[in-house]
Amino acid sequence: MHHLIVAVIAFACVFGSALLGLHIRTRLPGQHLSDDSIEVVKLATGLIATIAALVLGLLISSAKSSFDTVSAEVTHAAANVIMLDRVLARYGPETQEIRSSLKQVLTAGVQKIASGDPAQLHTMYSAEAYQRGENIERELAELTPQNDAQRRLQARAIEMADNVLAVRELGLLQAVSATPPLLLVALVLWLCIIFGTFGLFTRLNATVATALCLGALSTSVAIFLILEMNTPLEGVITVSFAPMRAALAVLGQ
Template identity: 50%
Template sequence: MSHSIVALLVFLVVSLSALLGLYISTRLPDHHLSDDSMSAIKLSIGLVATIAALVLGLLISSAKNSFDAVNNALIQNAANMIRLDSVLSQYGPETGPLRQTLKRNYADWIALIASNDATRDARLDSPAIIGRMEEFGRGIESLQAANDTQRDLKTRAKQIADDVFTARSLALLRREGTLPRTLMFVLVCWLAVIFGTFGVLSPRNGTVIFAFLICALCASGAIFVILEMDTPLDGVIRVSTRAMREALERLGR
């Protein structure tokens, strides 16, 4: 289910809860809405609202950390690609085919990350791409070092290639999101209870209903942002490939 649909469902649930609260308030006996009763309800719902605010802040922080982790991994990956190409260039002209393969594979990887193809996720973990990575690693291993300088460069190239593949794996592992869906569901239930209680305690007029709708829109927007940042490779809010494209232009020079 897309994040936009989830946010729309949250908006509907929260809005309907507020409207249901307004309706229930007209059916309750007057003594249920006395000053003492309303004070007790406000204290109780204040506790729920505080917990919901803390959880919402926690989810936003966690989603932002996931987004930053993937973004930083891709930026570091771009820097490592430049380093790897430079080390291979220093090794000698015999690494020319390896450098061409590196640039071609990296261009395919960037195109795949930036695409919105429905089959993209399956292609990211496809045996063909994994095979290319392994073949490139074997290409570095097969280099015949003629002196200490080349042996040192070969060792560095292998280490940098491992770092590149590690960063790639990190990005792939986080592409599905890390937030527990159960916690998200519970949070939405809390929001529904909070808005429903607001409806019970509020007068029935157009201004109140409009305010409830605006607040429900803000709450659903927060859920949308959380879901978007938790999946950095998909959706509207996604990591930029600018650093990767800049690195690609510098490969092979």
């Protein structure tokens, strides 16, 4: 919800700047609207617009990259969990309790993340959550292989459990990345200057007002998308947990 509030504030600032420019135009003496003045202001505005476009493009690219990375990590983790479960099944019936624990831990984790509740997500970083993963690793280490095949399967299971936990931590860390507030403020400031200039050298009519409103709306939507994709585990735009649910469906079989 706070991302939507930020986007609304950005829209109000940008569109308000355009309206302010339209108002200032009616108050300025004629010499301030001469061809020379307009040309200089257009050049300065063009420079600011270029900077703003570059920053906006970089922020969108960075946010999309972060979102795609977390999405890929979710799929990777789901595949690793399935493979770990199959290795344990091949080990023998001694691992049935470990497989049940693995499914319980995964089910609880998916429910917490899919809820989108910040309080639930915060528990994923708790000592208890880390301990549950470490308990599975400890249970794997405490297995007593009876032959070479079981020893190889045990070593592989421990390695895969390490990978699953590493992927989990990487995904959680990347999911809390945030847009630098100062950069966001600077971007909105540049957009305000640009739209204020648009209003300054334009006569007000319904078409102009609509165009300025749509332009401000587009920039605020872009800012909203950046903020949402930078937090892929919560908010309106989240990564798909279909791979994890598919993994849960086959665990223990």
